[in-house]
Amino acid sequence: MTALAAEGRMVARTARRMRRTGALGLSGWTAVGALVLIVLIAAVGPLLNSVDPNAVSLSEAYQNPSAAHLLGTDANGRDLFARLVDGSRTALTGPFLVVLVSTILGTSLALAAVWFGGWFDQVSVRVMDAVFAFPGLLLAILATALFGSGLTAAVAALSIAYIPYIGRIVRSAALRERNLPYVAALRVQGVHGVLISLKHILPNISGLIVANATLAFGFALMDLAGLSFIGLGVQAPTPDWGAMVGTGMSGILQGFPDEALFASALIVITVAAVNVLGDRLTERSEALS
């Protein structure tokens, strides 16, 4: 391969990158649409439920969809539609809290590490690496073992487990930014380091942070659903998608897969939408920088 042939390939690659204008595109907007719908359901759906999602009626177990029960009922005769709508709240709130806490902590830690450098940076990198080595789910299981089952302990544990995920990405982006001459120019003017970090470095890497927080939301949703699935997360009778997949398992064996099927479909759709959006946002932040 001559330099010229290699250049030809590079031109095509650059052209592809150039065409990325920073627009989200069809897939991105579809994902946004799906997520808006899901969030809307979580926000107002439970208020509109005409049936109590926790009303047990053993005589109505495993009913097929009907006018009274739009998606049928589960093993305890509870309305599946009402439970899915109600469950969206717990399914979305958990990952949202995880992402919020881990992004704020991870970003602050990374910015501080980059600004102060030296031993502080070294130590925080080592600590993040150590935490990163633990699977989030394992940490969450450990936390529930220590502090008892329920959402609170799991969310707290995952929030810590996700810090390195955000922190490592923010650190490398902030490091790149800090080495640009404009930061040196602000330093020699005597602008405070905290101000440079928050007013200059942070806005310039915010696109990347949002993109990665979005992706982290998908992972957190999966982790929390998994936790509820094995019975350590959301406790019965509170409805939750992950827990519904778990309780629906017995139904599958008896030939009633609806509960597990609907709940996992919602998880898959949400995670897929979040991942697509996260990917588009990542591309966008690359295109704009």
Added chain:
Amino acid sequence: MNTTPLLAVEHLGKRFGKGRHQTTAVADVSFQLAEGGSLGIVGESGSGKTTTARMIIGLEAPSEGRILFKGQDRTQPARGVKELRERGRNIQIVFQDPYTSLDRRQRIGDCLAEVLGVHFRLDREETKRRVRELGELVGLDERQLNSLPKALSGGQRQRVAIARALAAEPEILILDEAVSALDVSIQAQILNLLSDIREERGVSYLFISHDLAVIRQVCDDTIVMRHGAVVEHGSTAAVLDAPQHPYTRLLRDSVPRDGWDPALSTTRS
């Protein structure tokens, strides 16, 4: 007449790395910059000229030697924001790359206002007036002050960088290859601007460049650096018209010009 030079650098040295990987970037560099003077540092990549500048501005700590500003010791980088600001009002710097030396999300006017806010207590109106003044000084109009860096050309961005450095009203301006990335027609505009500013404000220049013709245009005195050390030092006219050191001669002869034949200037190939 004040006999203390504005800036004195004495036996300055900088080593990077440790043990076997240690390299010497700057070794035993000494020079003085007089008030209102203009000193050129010329050299090729790896000559240590940029490291010298970074030590003087306080972005790098010297391994040995001293830096004196008006007789005060400035060898170690400033500790704390207050000291940084004080020093910022003495010495400022303009970098080479006009694209990365501005925050791409900050409007030009805000950039200048921010720096003014660091050094002076000004109300909103006064800040606005000063920003306009600075813009005028470097030839930027109201519309350009309201725009983001991406709307400006390389030459205009470099004007912003100069205005930002001058906002602190420094006594010394370090220009680190500040015109090297610019097109010839823009380079001439910036060089004229720099000579106007020097006349108007009496600011002294430490002008770092690899370009002998640009050095001739801007600097009264010149030092030539190679491999971290000074090989020649004198008035710019003397250094360029009658170079004493073989390296200075090689540098001069390597510059393409009328009737230049690369074969005659190379001694090493």
Added chain:
Amino acid sequence: MTAMSLLSVDSLTVKLPVAGEMRTVLKDVSFELEPGKALGLVGESGSGKSMTVRTIARLLPPGADVTGHVRFDGTEVFDLRGEALRKYRAGDVSMIFQDARAHTNPVRRIGDFLTEALCTNQRMPKKQAEARAVELLAEVGIHNPEQRLRQYPHELSGGLLQRVMIAAAVAVKPRLILADEPTTALDVTTQAEVMVILKRMQSEYGMAMLFITHDLELASSVCDDTIVFYAGQVVERQQASRLHRDPLHPYTAALVRARPEIERRAGRLPALPGHPTTAYEAPDGCAFAPRCAFAQDACRVSVPPLLRIGEQGDSRCVRMPELHGSLLAAAGTTQEVTP
């Protein structure tokens, strides 16, 4: 004249898709290059000099709109497909880029880089290709070539790496070398060394060369002829050695005057007002008129044709017949500059 030219560019106009619209980057560019000659393409950033060479090398991004002709040895370059295009790019023309490091694979040895083209394109056996690589490195003035073959790009300085690129470019014995600012990233002493080698290789191998540079002095000292680009157009064409002594366009003259000299300090540099424009942003009429000290109303009406100026060359300035010879002496260009 056309009969003996190796490369002929005829009314070349190129538009590229940028942010959803087609932007003109080259406008009606024509020139000829004879075998073994060096032609300098001079201009500032965005002038179209680089784009011209990329068009010739068929390196335009997909979606580019090209009209006009580029003929290499009589063959239309835009008609080349498949094997013929591969042969053209791998054997007839070679390119040397400004950033040698970006154009080498950091994890492959210098030797692999050099022998690859010989083995794949010329079907040379490995042993023979290595011997040839050693020969090539020696030709570009690299000491201990055997040892260099085993090194990686990061172990070589910028100047040495650019010599390797020259060796690789001439390895296939092309008839045309496209050199895109090959020494701009190098120190001035290294530039001189690399230029010596490039010129020597060019004449030893009898190759023609298109030499892109922003440096007028460099172009006039290493090329036979030069063309000056402004806003995607050719504004002047003449013998290289006369370029900065007797320019044929106000733009060239202004560039010569704006550049500081080593020999003396100018009180004030006669700077050009404004900044270089691209073909896309160029106004009606002469693209240079807004910055030109000699512009008259007639200049702003229509695009001037490329005029023949005696035996000396061509100029895209309608006032050239009256201004010829007086451009450099002219005062009046020191207007106050506003960006």
